[in-house]
Amino acid sequence: MKTKTIIEQTMKTTFFLCGMLTIVITFGIAVYMVISGIPAIREIGLSDFLFGQVWNPTGAEPQFGILPFILTSVYATLGAIAIGVPIGLATAIFLAKVAPPKVAAAVNTAVELLAGIPSVVYGFVGMIVLVPLVMNVFNLRNGATLFSAILVLSIMILPGIINVSRTALAAVPREYEEASYALGATKVETICKVSVPAAKSGIAAGIVLGIGRAVGETMAVILVAGNVANMPELFGSVRSLTMAIAGEMSYATGFHRNVLFSIGLVLFVFILLINLTLNLILKRGGAKR
Amino acid sequence: MNIIRTKDLSLFYGSFQALRDINLNIPEREITALIGPSGCGKSTFLRTLNRMNDLIPGVKITGQITCHGEDIYAHGTDPIALRKQVGMVFQKPNPFPMSIFDNIAYGPKLHESLSKPDMADLVERSLRGAALWDEVKDRLKKSALSLSGGQQQRLCIARALSVSPDVLLMDEPTSALDPASTMKIEELMGRLKQNYTVVIVTHNMQQAARISDRTAFFLTGDLVETGRTDEVFSMPRDKRTEDYITGRFG
Secondary structure, X not given: OHXXXXXXXXXXXXXXXXXXXXXXXXXXXXXXHHHHHHHHHHHHOHHHHHHOOOEEXXXXXXXXXXXXXXXXXXXXXXXXXXXXXXXXXXXXHHHHHHOOHHHHHHHHHHHHHHHHOOHHHHHHHHHXXXXXXXXXXXXXXXXXXXHXXXXXXXXXXXXXXXXXXXXXXXXXXXXXXXXXXXOOOOHHXXXXXXXXXXXXXXXXXXXXHHHHHHHHOOHHHHHHOEOOOOOOOOOOOEOOHHHHHHHHOOOOOHHHHHHHHHHHHHHHHHHHHHHHHHHHHHHHHHHHO | OEEXXXXXXXXXXXXXXXXXXXXXXXXXXXXXXXXXXXXXXHHHHHHHOOOHHHHOOOEEEEEEXXXXXXXXXXXXXXXXXXXXXXXXXXXXXXXXXXXXXXXHHHHHHHHOOOOHHHHHHHHHHHHHHOOOHHHHOOOOOOEHHHOOHHHHHHHHHHHHHOOOOOEEEEEOOOOOOXXXXXXXXXXXXXXXXOOXXXXXXOOOHHXXXXXXXXXXXXXXXXXXXXXXXXXXXXXXXXXXXXXXHOOOOO
């Protein structure tokens, strides 16, 4: 009897400590980012830092404007969402509502594989296949562009969007759809006017997840986006927030290095806002039911 | 005048036969109650009348059903047009997660484009038809899910009325409701039969006796007995019917 209570207590404590561990780590990273990111921002000035258009950390008169990176991250994400969401949503609808079970299983396996491919492989394939293709099709001198990054990202965010949206669509009560059919709606009408609206909070969650993935992606875009600190153009080489950190950390020293931490802080705030949005969406969706 | 007739109607789920040679006539502007124990095929039968079983894979139907004299399973018959004509109310109130107004407007919007005032008019008529207008007229923009269960079910009836059907199929419409709400729906059904043909599946024999004009008793896929409700309940011809309605099984 007594040993049982001891085991019970030990296990409870272990679970508790493991639960706390994630909080401590997250909180620790947050504090570390703020502490190491703030000083450089102070020195440069927040608006010069965020809205400066020139990034020249190693010049005689170094400049640390990260607007090109911010805009690149934003444009690349928006582009990826614009392409990935329609395709992802349509695939989710196909899987949840249209496909015969066998076909759905096959597509599902493919989606899972897509999710499991390491991002460096996406980047590698993008570099070997996509970049030359973009160069030839659009007659550019260099195919490593924002456009290539958008294409690669839009594929990378597909699995997340598909899985979350499909789950949401599959959870739409059958009664809603039956009511629609019973009123003389066709299948497409029922999907568009009943199923998708009823699943909209789940679909929105999938989209926000995709945004998070696209903003945070580093390895794949480094290989296809050209990595040049220009103000972004669709067919120009660009550098995103994540690329700036990953690409320069290896050689940056002194103040330059501190600025990279500040970029990390900006990225951290981005991701934080995205996750807050996600939580808000999920909570509101949950409250409705 | 019979609006729906079935002739030797059989239905199979894969190799399982759920309905066996059903011959039943459903007269216009009367309430026909389908009774019988769980799994007897009464709900399945109801769902053949607006081809809702089409949505289930592996269902095979033989025999004939005519509505207004037309074979509803004939080649070229449009199930969409049929379902507009033969409306349905389900066991569990299932309003869409939209506003009260949009719930009613959903069906009409599928089939025609109405001007705003015409649509408002149609929504009001449908809600009045289901005796719900006075309770919701001040909150049409509110979510339908904010209504009580009984109100939701009347909303579903109003929604079915919105596409002007001739026939209303009701699949145990009060089984999820409290007695007071049930009574309201039963009163409503009495009024609905002045304009509509109602076919109701019910587990509740008192309900069948109270509201229906005709009763059909199903047992394990067979139609055992059908006739005027007072006759079926007071002097059933079949021993099995008698056993069921006197509560000896079920």
